Each structure stands twice: as C-alpha cells, then as structure tokens.
Amino acid sequence: MSEGHDSKVQGEQGKPVVSYRTMNITVSLLLMIVATIVMIASYKLGNGWAKDVGPDSGYFPFYVSLIMFFTSGVTLVQHLMRRHREGERVFLHHREMMMVLQVLIPTLIFVVLSMYIGIYISMALFIAFFMMWHGHYAWYKALPVAVLVPVILFILFEIWFLVPLPKGPFEAWLGY
Amino acid sequence: MDAFFSLLHGFEVLLTVSNIGYMVLGILFGVLLGFLPGVGGANGIAILLPLTFSMPPTTAIIMLAAIYWGALFGGCISAILFNIPGEPWSVATTFDGHPLAKQGRAGEALTASLSSSFIGALIATIVLTFLAPIVAKFALRFGPPEFFSVYLLTFCSFVGMGRQSPFKVISSMMLGFAFAAVGTDEITGGLRLTFGTEVLLTGFHFLIAVIGLFGIGEILVTIEKGLHFEGQSSKINPFVVWQTWKKLPQYWVTIIRGTAVGVWLGITPGGATPASFMSYGLAKRFSKDGDKFGTGMLEGVVAPETAAHAAGTSALLPMLTLGIPGSPTAAVLLGGLLIWGLDPGPLLFVEHKDFVWGLIASIYLGNLVGLFVVLSTVPLWASIMKIPFAIIAPIIIVICAIGSYTLSNAPADLVFMVMFGVIGYLFKKLDYPLAPMVLAIVLGGRTENSFRQAMLGAQGDLSVFWSNGLVGSITALSMVMLFWPAITWLFRRLR
Numbered sequence: 001m002s003e004g005h006d007s008k009v010q011g012e013q014g015k016p017v018v019s020y021r022t023m024n025i026t027v028s029l030l031l032m033i034v035a036t037i038v039m040i041a042s043y044k045l046g047n048g049w050a051k052d053v054g055p056d057s058g059y060f061p062f063y064v065s066l067i068m069f070f071t072s073g074v075t076l077v078q079h080l081m082r083r084h085r086e087g088e089r090v091f092l093h094h095r096e097m098m099m100v101l102q103v104l105i106p107t108l109i110f111v112v113l114s115m116y117i118g119i120y121i122s123m124a125l126f127i128a129f130f131m132m133w134h135g136h137y138a139w140y141k142a143l144p145v146a147v148l149v150p151v152i153l154f155i156l157f158e159i160w161f162l163v164p165l166p167k168g169p170f171e172a173w174l175g176y
Numbered sequence: 177m178d179a180f181f182s183l184l185h186g187f188e189v190l191l192t193v194s195n196i197g198y199m200v201l202g203i204l205f206g207v208l209l210g211f212l213p214g215v216g217g218a219n220g221i222a223i224l225l226p227l228t229f230s231m232p233p234t235t236a237i238i239m240l241a242a243i244y245w246g247a248l249f250g251g252c253i254s255a256i257l258f259n260i261p262g263e264p265w266s267v268a269t270t271f272d273g274h275p276l277a278k279q280g281r282a283g284e285a286l287t288a289s290l291s292s293s294f295i296g297a298l299i300a301t302i303v304l305t306f307l308a309p310i311v312a313k314f315a316l317r318f319g320p321p322e323f324f325s326v327y328l329l330t331f332c333s334f335v336g337m338g339r340q341s342p343f344k345v346i347s348s349m350m351l352g353f354a355f356a357a358v359g360t361d362e363i364t365g366g367l368r369l370t371f372g373t374e375v376l377l378t379g380f381h382f383l384i385a386v387i388g389l390f391g392i393g394e395i396l397v398t399i400e401k402g403l404h405f406e407g408q409s410s411k412i413n414p415f416v417v418w419q420t421w422k423k424l425p426q427y428w429v430t431i432i433r434g435t436a437v438g439v440w441l442g443i444t445p446g447g448a449t450p451a452s453f454m455s456y457g458l459a460k461r462f463s464k465d466g467d468k469f470g471t472g473m474l475e476g477v478v479a480p481e482t483a484a485h486a487a488g489t490s491a492l493l494p495m496l497t498l499g500i501p502g503s504p505t506a507a508v509l510l511g512g513l514l515i516w517g518l519d520p521g522p523l524l525f526v527e528h529k530d531f532v533w534g535l536i537a538s539i540y541l542g543n544l545v546g547l548f549v550v551l552s553t554v555p556l557w558a559s560i561m562k563i564p565f566a567i568i569a570p571i572i573i574v575i576c577a578i579g580s581y582t583l584s585n586a587p588a589d590l591v592f593m594v595m596f597g598v599i600g601y602l603f604k605k606l607d608y609p610l611a612p613m614v615l616a617i618v619l620g621g622r623t624e625n626s627f628r629q630a631m632l633g634a635q636g637d638l639s640v641f642w643s644n645g646l647v648g649s650i651t652a653l654s655m656v657m658l659f660w661p662a663i664t665w666l667f668r669r670l671r
Binding site: 020023024027028031034035038041042045049050053054055056057058059060061064065067068071072074075078091092096099100103104107108110111112114115119123126127130131134135136137145149153157161163164165166 | 226227341343344346347350351353354357361363364366368369371392395396399400401564565566567569570571573574577578581582585587590591593594597598601602605606608624627628629631632636
C-alpha cells in the first residue's frame with residue numbers, strides 16, 4: 001500500500017503535505033502518550049500483587065503499556081535518526097489529503113447526524129452528497145440511489161430482520 | 177476412524193434445507209464482500225454477525241463460515257479482471273492473473289484460480305478433520321499456565337514471522353491489549369481505564385475495531401489512490417473450464433507445495449497473505465518457467481491461490497481446538513462463538529459435537545458449492561464491479577455503520593468505528609500490521625485471565641511457565657519467536 005508515491009506523480013497529486021518520516025514520528029509519539037496515560041491509570045488501580053486476587057486489575061495493562069512505550073520509543077528514535085534514507089518519501093500529497101478528508105469528514109458528520117435525525121435520513125444525505133461531490137453526478141442521478149438504498153435497508157432491517165436502527169422524527173412521523 | 181464417523185454425523189447435522197439455504201446465501205454474500213475492495217471476510221462477517229444472533233448456533237456458524245469461503249473465492253475475481261486485489265491475499269494472484277486476462281485468457285485464469293483454491297481448501301480440510309480431534313484431546317490436559325504459554329506463542333509468532341519492523345508489530349499488538357483491557361475487569365469485577373466516562377463502561381467491542389480497521393480504514397486507503405476500475409472482459413464457459421481443468425494436473429507439485437505452505441502458515445498465525453506470497457515465490461524459484469512469471473503463467477495463479485485458501489481453512493484448526501484464531505477472520509468467527517455462548521477450546525469437541533462436526537462438514541460442502549456458484553456467476557460480479565466507486569464507497573460506509581450499531585445499539589460505537597478507521601488508515605500506510613492488534617483485542621481478556629490464574633495458582637512465581645516439559649517448551653519456543661529478528665540480526669552482523 002505504501003509504495004508508489006514517487007515524486008514523479010507530484011504534478012497531478014499537488015504539493016507534498018507530509019513525509020513518512022514525520023508521520024512515523026508523530027504516530028510513535030502518540031502511541032507513547034497513550035501508553036503513558038494507560039500506565040498512570042493502571043498504576044492508580046494497583047499494578048502489583050493483591051491478596052486473594054493475584055496480579056491486580058492494573059497489572060496487565062500497566063506492563064502492556066510499558067512495553068508499548070518502549071517499542072514505540074525505539075520506532076521514534078529509529079525515524080529520528082534515519083533522516084537521509086527514508087527521508088523525504090511523501091506520505092500524503094495535497095490532492096490525496098483532500099480526497100481522504102472529503103471522505104472522513106462527511107463520514108463523521110453522517111455518524112453524528114444519525115444519532116439525532118436517524119440513520120436512514122442521514123444515509124440518504126450522505127450518499128447523495130458523496131455521489132455529487134466525489135463522483136460529480138448530477139442531482140437527478142444521485143437522488144434515486146440516495147432514496148432507494150435507505151428504503152431497501154429499511155425494509156431489510158426494520159421489517160424483515162426486525163433489527164431496530166436509530167430513527168428520528170421522520171420515521172416517527174411515518175409511524176415507526 | 178473416529179474422526180471419519182464424526183464427520184458423517186456432521187453431514188447429518190448439516191444436510192437440512194435451511195442450513196444449505198443459508199450456506200448458499202453466505203457464499204453469495206461472501207463473494208460480494210470478498211471482491212469489493214474495502215470490505216473483506218473479516219469485517220463482512222463482523223457486520224453480519226448481529227443478524228445471526230437469533231439463529232441456532234450451528235446454522236449461524238455455517239452461514240458465517242460460508243461467507244468466509246465466499247470471500248476467499250471472491251478476492252481473485254477482482255484481482256484477475258481488474259488488477260485490484262479484493263483481499264490482501266489476492267495480491268499475489270494479480271501478478272500473473274491480470275496479464276492472463278489482458279491476453280484474453282481471463283476464463284482460464286479464473287478457472288485455474290478458483291479450482292486450485294478449492295483443492296487447497298479441500299486438502300486443508302482433510303488435515304483439519306483428522307488433526308483437530310487429536311489436538312483437542314491433547315489440549316484437554318491444559319491448565320492456565322499451558323494456555324497462557326500457547327497465547328504467548330501465538331503473539332510472539334507475529335514478531336518472529338512478521339515482515340514488518342518487530343517494534344511496530346509489538347506496538348500494534350500492545351495497543352490491542354490496552355483496548356481489550358478497557359471496561360470491566362473480569363476477575364475483580366471492578367472498572368478500569370474508563371476515565372470516569374460512561375461510554376467506556378462496556379469497553380471496546382472487537383467487532384467495532386474490525387469494522388473500523390478493515391472497513392473504514394481500507395476505504396480511506398482506497399479513495400486516496402483515486403480509484404477507477406478498468407476491467408477486462410470475462411469470457412467463461414464450460415468449454416474453457418474443462419480445457420483448464422485438463423491442464424491443472426501438470427501443476428501437481430505447485431499445488432502440493434502451495435497447500436503445505438498454506439496449512440502451515442494457517443495453523444501458526446501467519447495467515448493467508450504471507451502464505452500466498454511465499455507459495456508464489458517458491459513456485460517462481462522452482463518452476464522451469466520461473467523467469468516467465470509475471471507475464472501471465474497459469475502456474476503463477478495456481479500457487480498463491482492454493483496457499484491462500486489452504487491457510488484460510490486451516491486457520492480454523494487452532495481456533496476450534498485451542499480458542500486461538502489463526503487469522504483476523506477466524507478471530508471474528510471466534511467472537512461469534514463467544515456471543516452464542518460456546519467456549520472455543522478443547523471442551524468444544526466434547527460438549528458440542530454437533531456444532532463442531534456440522535461446521536467441519538460444512539467446510540467440505542461449502543467449498544464445493546462455492547466453486548460452482550462462483551464459476552457460474554462470474555459475469556454478474558464483473559458487472560457489479562463496473563459500478564463506480566463513488567456510489568459503492570458511501571454504501572459500504574453506511575453498511576459498516578449499520579453493522580457497528582446493531583451490535584449493541586450504542587451510538588458511541590459509531591464514533592469508535594470512525595476512530596478505528598483512522599487508526600487503520602495510519603497503521604496500514606505506516607506498515608504497522610493490523611492482524612496482531614485485532615487478535616490482541618479478541619484474545620486480550622483470555623490471555624490476561626490465564627496469566628492471572630496461573631500466577632495466582634503459583635503464588636506469583638514466574639517459573640510456573642517452565643514448570644513442566646510441555647509448558648516449558650512452548651514458552652521456550654515463544655522466546656525464540658520473540659527474539660527471532662534479533663537473532664537473525666546478530667547472525668548477519670557476526671558473518
């Protein structure tokens with residue numbers, strides 16, 4: 001997956017945003033932070049020997065995150081030192097970043113929206129948006145898909161399988 | 177012979193109209209999930225798992241296993257016709273499969289790949305049938321120290337056999353263990369790592385992690401490349417199938433080697449993907465046409481497919497007998513067993529005979545039915561693949577969201593799903609393996625419990641893991657696996 005992002009394709013991909021080195025450093029730092037938080041929480045729980053329990057609640061998570069802190073630390077140092085070799089290989093170009101964000105942000109909005117107005121209306125909006133924004137479809141092409149998919153899923157889940165999904169005011173108005 | 181009679185009994189359990197019906201349905205679902213990039217066996221089964229809660233466990237596992245076989249078959253269709261591996265284990269199939277399709281020999285490539293998958297799976301299933309009861313019987317003697325040492329071996333194997341940086345493998349794995357620890361501590365009953373929030377009370381469900389990591393993460397990686405599919409036509413008819421079948425026996429060495437590699441890497445947690453690459457590499461080295469590999473050799477399709485399918489099948493052996501899944505998909509199936517109240521492990525073979533043997537019988541039939549169902553429906557799948565990604569992607573995301581929600585009707589799970597999606601995207605691009613993390617989330621609780629019980633039994637004496645020949649040798653082997661990268665590094669330095 002990670003290969004093939006050479007500088008050759010830079011023209012169509014836009015300017016480089018971030019290198020593999022920077023991302024590797026960032027992620028290993030994040031993992032070290034998570035490890036530290038878990039270690040502190042486990043220490044407070046008790047990471048030693050408890051009477052009649054054996055290793056206490058915090059024992060396992062404490063050592064797990066201690067190991068994670070160490071291994072991520074090694075990864076961090078490796079990438080801090082490896083300036084020239086891996087160096088400037090590009091993790092994301094501008095265009096790729098926009099593509100990823102254009103999927104990620106609508107997905108988040110869809111997920112949060114489904115808690116308030118129900119999943120069926122949110123997915124209709126999400127699919128229509130996605131098709132028009134990403135696929136450059138005209139609204140009259142996106143509309144049938146955006147209506148049909150929720151209707152099919154509604155029949156499948158609410159009526160056939162009797163599995164309730166989050167619903168909002170619109171479904172309540174329909175009597176569900 | 178015991179195994180043989182048990183298997184016959186298994187077929188009795190299997191052969192009901194509803195079981196067969198759900199099996200065919202499962203295969204069709206599986207092929208669909210397998211050949212679409214972004215949904216695979218693991219998260220496909222994760223999404224559909226909640227729908228099976230109301231079924232009898234045997235029917236449910238037959239359908240879910242059928243999805244797995246379908247996904248294993250389906251991965252090669254998009255690999256050959258579109259040069260897009262639907263599953264990671266079909267990457268090696270694209271090397272020779274797609275050139276064949278470009279030469280107008282797609283029918284041959286598909287027949288060879290599907291048939292050799294079937295042969296690989298069949299041999300692996302025979303191994304499973306006769307080896308599983310022996311392993312299960314042996315494992316009945318296991319206590320907490322033995323179980324912990326087997327878990328240790330599983331996780332250390334990822335370090336020893338992984339292609340990635342051992343430090344990244346361990347980081348990914350430990351993050352999985354940390355996720356698994358959140359929520360209620362099973363031994364003391366107290367809460368931990370919830371940070372005073374309500375949403376973390378029940379912890380992270382591993383199915384949410386699977387759907388996020390493999391589903392959403394994969395979509396993000398795919399969309400970044402701005403995918404547009406360019407398919408080759410898929411002419412396939414009984415004549416082509418027959419002609420190809422006549423050619424297959426000449427590759428018997430490749431088939432046997434591929435199966436052997438697959439079975440081995442499936443039982444140990446190497447999995448289908450490394451197995452397919454290793455088998456392809458070996459075939460390339462030992463074939464007399466080795467230098468023509470990559471230009472469209474039938475043998476180059478046969479090799480990875482036998483290995484991938486054999487590995488996928490034999491991954492069920494440790495899952496059923498020891499409760500240790502050999503692949504992320506087997507891990508999801510294991511999660512299913514736990515939800516249905518079945519405890520995978522040696523006792524399963526004693527207490528739930530119908531279930532185990534019904535499942536094993538379904539592997540035979542499922543693969544046979546799968547072969548013919550897939551061969552006859554190739555044009556249908558190829559036409560679905562022509563639907564643009566801008567329509568398929570949002571639908572896949574929506575289906576992932578539904579799968580996550582139906583699991584426990586918790587809206588917070590949807591947010592966790594997106595969070596795991598981001599982790600999956602970053603980890604995939606930065607070469608952190610996802611399989612050890614998923615296995616750690618699934619097995620974290622069991623690993624920790626066996627460790628704590630063993631320690632309590634031994635009053636905190638770590639030497640319990642060396643206390644007898646069995647546990648001692650498994651622990652020693654684990655240490656070799658864990659330090660394998662260091663050993664090879666040192667060895668290279670000294671030379």
